[in-house]
Amino acid sequence: MQPVLTFTDSGIYCPAGDFYIDPWKPVERAVITHAHADHARLGNQKYLCSKDSVPLLQLRLGQDIAVQGAGWGETVQINGVTISFHPAGHMIGSAQVKVTVGGQSWVASGDYKTENDGLSGEFEPVRCHVFITESTFGLPIYHWRPQAALFGDMENWVKENEAAGKNSILLGYSLGKAQRLMYNLQHTGKRFLVHGAIYNAHETLLKAGWNLPPVELITQETPKEHFKNSIVIAPPSTADSTWMRRFAPYSLGVCSGWMQVRGNARRLNADAGFAISDHADWKGLLGTVKETGAEKVFVTHGFSSVLARYLQENGIPAEEIKTAYGTEEETTV
Template sequence: MQQPVLTFTEGGIYCPAGGFYIDPWKPADRAVITHAHSDHARWGSRHYLCTRDSVPLLQLRLGKEISVQGAGWGETVKIGGAELSFHPAGHMIGSAQVKVTVGGQTWVASGDYKTENDGISGAFEPLRCHTFITESTFGLPIYRWRPQTAIFNDIEAWMRENEAAGKQSILVAYSLGKAQRLLYNLAHTGKRFFVHGAIYNAHEVLLGAGWPLPPVELITPDTPKNDMKNHLIISPPSASDSAWMKKFAPYSLGVCSGWMQVRGNTRRMNADAGFAISDHADWTGLLQTIRATGAEKVFATHGFTSVLARYLEENDIPAEVVRTAYGGEEETTETNA
């Protein structure tokens, strides 16, 4: 019987033929990284392999001194007895699915992904494979995203309402990924963008790497409050309800997260508005992707795994739940998705 291409271990998803781990949650000799969020890219491994676009982001997160190699989209990298390649996941800048082939069997580890092209993160690429490892962050039928254009229209209308009411507009968004998506898609408004230091640091790295993002202004203790009036502040979730944010009063707080799809979450987050804009696939996107892979077996990880796996089984797609250490990015789960 042929050995599985990938196995699930206490240290992460492991490739026996290649001797590497995909997004290991314990230090490994060789770590293949899907994207630079901290629950997938952890410090301590001896050598890292990721997409070229992810290299500066891994260095930002893990330190300039790490040993890291970047590969191009679709470029085949041979490691031991395995062939590996990266393909767009659409989750954030540099995010990838990892395709691994051993002895004619192909497995794909999706990492985190979304199927709507946001304009900056790359268009998701469905991959044919024998076995597919899928995330299931929003693996419930209630999660069905409206088109991105409609949500950004809502955000712009909210900003105009705040301006008319004499309130400062503040959007809460994860500092790496979501914040850049907002900036890219709101650049046409002509507004100035004022940001927290966590967002500024990531933004500067991406600008230095040549990404077409609008300029931002770092908020410091010396930034005049009047300069920000009628413009937009973007804050990471960690600064919500903090002394840093309270100094902008009067303000209206909008939270950008897929969790805002559920009525009541906006109020629970002490926000004035909730925008259900997610960097993960919704229920429809998950099912469409799984069918497009043609996979003979699906493993569901991090999220509503049991619901998704049961649905797949009921529809004649063999599926299994796998527990991982993913899904715990350093900023609260209510706002980083």
């Protein structure tokens, strides 16, 4: 029997349907798991994604792209192949793609996390014959504390900064992480001041009907007094930039799963590191593989060799696959 999905130089390919999932080279038909740049690239002729991803794809790739959205669990037929989207919990609109051909179901999970952050949707394990999983944090050392505890630490940090007369700056990826931070810190009553990259994504989501707190775009004219009693949220690329100098004196906090490892915060000249990730930790990855009931697992970007070997040693056929994923800022901070 021919595999439902194959791995090619252009991306994950479905021969029976003649489409690709998250292709990294331009193709005719692209099925997209989510709107991060390493999974949703410009140049494809037709795009298919979850309904919630449509405005984000248009933001990233242009309003004129040919894009179709499907609801959760809704089936779409392409050349007789059945496709459905299921919540991945990674960010708003992120989906796992289930592809069924002749009674065989494969699931390409894209990026996912198993803890519900209150905004990105509840992760849904999908039963399948073959599962394609990421492994960004595929090492036993990566074990996330509950989200409530992490945000409690952030709140205390902000209070300590205020007591010391410092402004609070949190670094998080502009699409996904930034919205998660604001959504879960809005009860503090602080004003959110944001970098332009975050503002654009925020405005797109507000127009799409998402219930997010108001933000203020930081410009050259933003009064310094607005920095007080506020939380500044910026992308990681602004660290150690001239853009940051306007906030002095300030304390810098980096929000990333990589902060689980001691020394990473110091390497980025950060005052605090919060190990909050939009990817599954080691237990989340293993638990998901088990819940899918998959007879075979393909492991993509991250610590793929480690996870694949562990699964093999525990009786689950697994294989490491090289892809072009994992180039988003989450992987660099």
